[in-house]
Amino acid sequence: MDPKPTIDALRTAAQTLTSGDTRSQLHALQAAEDAIHARKALLLAKLESSKDFELDGASTLNTWVRNELRMNSGTAxxxxxNVGALRDLPLLAEAAFAGQVSAAHVRVFAYGLAHVGLEPMRQFEEVFVEVAQEHAPSELFEAVKHLKDKIHPKDLDAAWERGMDREDFAVDAVPDGFHTNGFLNTVTGAKLKKVMDSISAPRDKDDTRTGAQRRVQGLDDLLTAILANGLPSDKGVRPHMSVFVDADTLQAAAEHVQAKTEKPHLISEPMPSVEPAKLAGHGAIGPNLLMYFLCVSDFTAFLMKQHGGARQAEILNAGTSRYQPTLTQRRAVIARQYGVCATPGCNHTHLEIHHVIWWSMGGPTDVNLLVGLCVRCHHLLHRGLLNITGNAVDGFNFTNRHHHPVRRRRTHYRQAA
Structure with missing residues (x-):
């Protein structure tokens, strides 16, 4: 391709540096840089095609670029x-070699060729070049993507379906808190984005919190409100964080923290060796955090006793006279399982109460025959992919649809699903 446009851009930059004002100099330098990038792209493509980089002992173009040009291989x-776009779109090439559009703009045209098609991009090339000359690459991308969405509407549903397949969201306990990670589909992500934008907005002109502080505090306020008001799916059990602690641990923690609080200048006695309190879904917590929860939370005491290795609360059974377990029974089941799904290997903490002997088959609403399952495991059970027998006193038995025992990892019935 004719090098004259690139040479003209360089000549203009040189002249402006000696006579122009600061703004003119910056504009001229940017145009020269953009023209150089376009010409460099063309030369790199020629070098890759000819394999002449091997003359300098480089086995690949990227190696040659790193060694000879000291350029990042990704940039190269x-x-x-970008060369494909410069070759197939003459108006774009003319603007690029003259320094009127940047390499980032050219990259958007390359995206259009790959995802929109050559003929549509040629049809709208003049319009897109004008957009590139006047606007940032991000705005050009929105214009090209709009054309893609109009020409290939099926791709929109395909992208949504891919997102549905990828969707995941995890909140994992780590020693110093929780780590969140995941990917949300279009609908769920849009809802979350709308909520987060609302709750993390600055309160007023004097709100000096960082964006991170506003987001975390907004989320905390939202979760607190949800937990305070309850959720319909909980059927009377207000959603809450559950902390499970033995009476001996509670007393020891209270004495330990009280001693440290009253006599901070003295070295207090170490915490007695007792079973640590456990925050459902997280794990063991220390006496200070336990006392904090005790300060800001309600608590319910359950008398527990050992039965064949399983803990069972002494709660009145409802028999067959009512379907819904009482609030006390629900709390007893949650306490018995320490707030975690009963299925081996499952650590989910949002539980639904299930009759081991189904109500429709004459099963009693007896706390010994009630079990707490997460929504996923409950669905698996009613799909016939998970089976539960036994009782809370002797222990529940979990099997998959092939009657194989479910171990710590639920690989059998997940594969069957």
Missing amino acids: STLVK
Whole structure:
């Protein structure tokens, strides 16, 4: 391709540096840089095609670029990919070699060729070049993507379906808190984005909190409100964080923290060796955090006793006279399982109460025959992919649809699903 446009851009930059004002100099330098990038892309593509980089002992173009030009290989790869757009779209090439559009703009045209098609991009090339000359690459991308969405509407549903397949959201306990990670589909993500934008907005002009502080505090306020008001799916059990602690541990923690509080200048006695309190879904917590929860929370005491290795609360059974377990029975089941799904290997903490002997088959609403399952495991059970027998006193038995015992990892019935 004719090098004259690139040479003209360089000549203009040189002249402006000696006579122009600061703004003119910056504009001229940017145009020269953009023209150089376009020309460099063309030369790199020629070098890749000829394999002449091997003359300098480089086995690949990226190696040659790193050694000879001291350029990042990713940048070089991007420039080479841009060559297709410069070759197929003459108006774009003319603007690029003259320094009127940047390499980032050219990359958007390369995206359009790959995802929209050559003929549509040629049809709207003049319009897109004008957009590139006047606007940032992000705005050009929105214009090209709009054309893609109009020409290939099926791709929109395909992208949504791919997102549905990828969706995941995890909140994992780590020693110093919780780590969140995941990917949300279009609908759920849009809802979360709307909520987060609302709850994390600055309160007023004097709100000096960082964005991170506003987001975390907004989320905390939202979760507190939800937990305070309850959720319909809980059927009377207000959703809450559950902390499970033995009476001996509670007393020892109270004495330990009280001693440290009253006599901070003295070295207090170490905490007695007792079973630590456990925060459902997280694990063991220390006496200070336990006392904090005790200060800001309600608590319910359950008398527990050992039966064949399983803990069972002494709660009145409802018999067959009512379907819904009482609030006390629900709390007893949750306490018995320490707030975690009863299925081996499952650590989910949002539980639904299930009759081991189904109510429709004459099963009693007896706390010994009630079990707490997460929504996923409950669905698996009613789909016939998970079976539960036994009782809370002797222990529940979990099997998959092939009657194989479910171990700590629920691989059998997950594969069957």
